[in-house]
Amino acid sequence: xxxxxxxxxxxxxxxxxxxxxxxxxxxxxxxxxxxxxxxxxxxxxxxxxxxxxxxxxxxxxxxxxxxxxxxxxxxxxxxxxxxxxxxxxxxxxxxxxxxxxxxxxxxxxxxxxxxxxxxxxxxxxxxxxxxxxxxxxxxxxxxxxxxxxxxxxxxxxxxxxxxxxxxxxxxxxxxxxxxxxxxxxxxxxxxxxxxxxxxxxxxxxxxxxxxxxxxxxxxxxxxxxxxxxxxxxxx
Numbered sequence: 001x002x003x004x005x006x007x008x009x010x011x012x013x014x015x016x017x018x019x020x021x022x023x024x025x026x027x028x029x030x031x032x033x034x035x036x037x038x039x040x041x042x043x044x045x046x047x048x049x050x051x052x053x054x055x056x057x058x059x060x061x062x063x064x065x066x067x068x069x070x071x072x073x074x075x076x077x078x079x080x081x082x083x084x085x086x087x088x089x090x091x092x093x094x095x096x097x098x099x100x101x102x103x104x105x106x107x108x109x110x111x112x113x114x115x116x117x118x119x120x121x122x123x124x125x126x127x128x129x130x131x132x133x134x135x136x137x138x139x140x141x142x143x144x145x146x147x148x149x150x151x152x153x154x155x156x157x158x159x160x161x162x163x164x165x166x167x168x169x170x171x172x173x174x175x176x177x178x179x180x181x182x183x184x185x186x187x188x189x190x191x192x193x194x195x196x197x198x199x200x201x202x203x204x205x206x207x208x209x210x211x212x213x214x215x216x217x218x219x220x221x222x223x224x225x226x227x228x229x230x231x232x233x234x235x
Contacts, residue, residue, distance in 0.1 A: 001228045003047040009226050010051050013209075017220070020213035031213055032200070034078050036223030038063065042070045044227055049075065055096070057221050061087045068094050080162075080221055082136045085109040097122040099162045099202055099221075102136045107150050114155035121155065124162040124202055127184070129177045135164055143184055151195045160200030160219075161185050171208035175215060178203050182216035 018028040034057040035048050045056060049072060058064035059081030068077060076096040083100050092113040101107050101123045114121045125146055128137030138146055143161070150158045163181050165174040181203060189198035204212025206225035213220065
């Protein structure tokens with residue numbers, strides 16, 4: 001895929017986000033786009049950077065580490081995939097945000113490692129709204145317990161919630177998933193819990209980001225929509 005094709009894809013995505021945002025009474029500027037760079041070559045990521053997008057999301061620690069060294073220092077890296085506790089130490093000083101906190105054990109490890117680097121790291125709590133066994137994340141019923149426990153951790157700032165919706169041919173089918181998490185997000189925000197600021201609701205990917213935005217998402221994670229199908233190997 002050429003630079004111009006990637007930039008055309010980004011133009012199209014931002015146009016679609018603008019339309020979806022307006023349906024929910026917001027503006028394009030209210031929505032944060034994270035470019036999902038899993039298996040994407042660094043020259044293609046550079047095209048996104050030159051377009052002006054700075055937020056890049058990686059699923060795997062090893063890929064993030066490799067690309068971190070090869071791309072501009074002002075890229076804001078997001079760890080969006082499942083994170084094992086024994087790998088936290090490798091990325092704790094390199095990422096802007098960890099989207100996939102799905103256990104208290106992981107949260108405690110992030111807190112401990114962040115403390116050793118004298119930083120407070122932003123995280124999102126991953127919620128498995130649909131209850132799919134193949135997806136990580138806590139259940140909606142566990143959210144409030146996790147929020148209260150993470151709020152006590154000195155080196156973590158809980159900034160919001162994240163979910164991965166089931167894949168479906170018709171994104172309209174999963175609208176209730178996004179709506180459910182939005183309601184939880186708003187409820188937590190209203191509680192005004194210390195050390196918890198519900199700033200980000202990370203929902204929606206290439207297949208369903210428009211519905212997610214219409215239902216309240218203010219952060220979307222788009223990979224295929226920008227880079228095309230991942231049928232090439234990273235160099």
